[in-house]
Amino acid sequence: MKGVRIMSEKKRANALLQECYNEYRIKLFNYCLSRLDGSREAADDCVQETFIVFYNKLLDGEQFENPRAFLYRTADNFVKRQKQKAASELRHQVPLESAADIGICDEEYCERLDQIDYSECANILINLLTDEEKNIYNLRYSQKVSVEEISERLGISRPAASMRLMRLRNKIKDMVYSFDIEKKGG
Structure with missing residues (x-):
């Protein structure tokens, strides 16, 4: 019961x-x-x-x-x-141009930061998503489709679509954080 x-x-x-x-x-x-x-x-x-x-x-x-x-x-x-x-x-933000000046990072490191291809990093992270997550990501952030339309396309309720988007955002944030930690060697 x-x-x-x-x-x-x-x-x-x-x-x-x-x-x-x-x-x-x-x-x-x-x-x-x-x-x-x-x-x-x-x-x-x-x-x-x-x-x-x-x-x-x-x-x-x-x-x-x-x-x-x-x-x-x-x-x-x-x-x-x-x-x-x-x-x-x-x-807590420090402009990248002044980071070397105030000793936060050396000049070589700041130059490397300028050369990072952030779209390549994003593509690496997106490729780690499942096919369904990639589809949702593409609909919302590449095609700028509304949550309402995503729910219709996926055949789910709007709250369910919102929940999936929230979980996807959190997963990506965790991946970015992990990626950043790995790059720093920590």
Whole structure:
């Protein structure tokens, strides 16, 4: 009987997620977009992360009297984190031209950085993806296809397409991080 209860909870969670996603996705996106100075990608990330947290809470059996309030509060927290992250990155950036001047790297290393073919590095990483991941990557980032259209082409729901994109982005970030560590010899 426990398996039946888990399945019914998952169906309830899926139904509530779909209902809230359809009702609040665009409103949350516009809210995040206005708070993130018009960065569509950052706003889309915040909305996806918000619904992932919401869905995980639903799967854990949490009940929401006011799902709208939870979604906006969660989105607001992601917006704040995004702004903190951007501010932190900006504080730690050093222009490549001045890196050698202030002793961060020697001149030879800076010249090698200038010669790196980043598109070649990207191609190497993309070739490590599965065929399905390559297809999704190509649709979203090369062809600039909307998440809605990706879901239609793949025959899946929009939340499922968003989840796959989020997982793909995280996988690529992990690969880039690993690639960077290997190049540094650490």
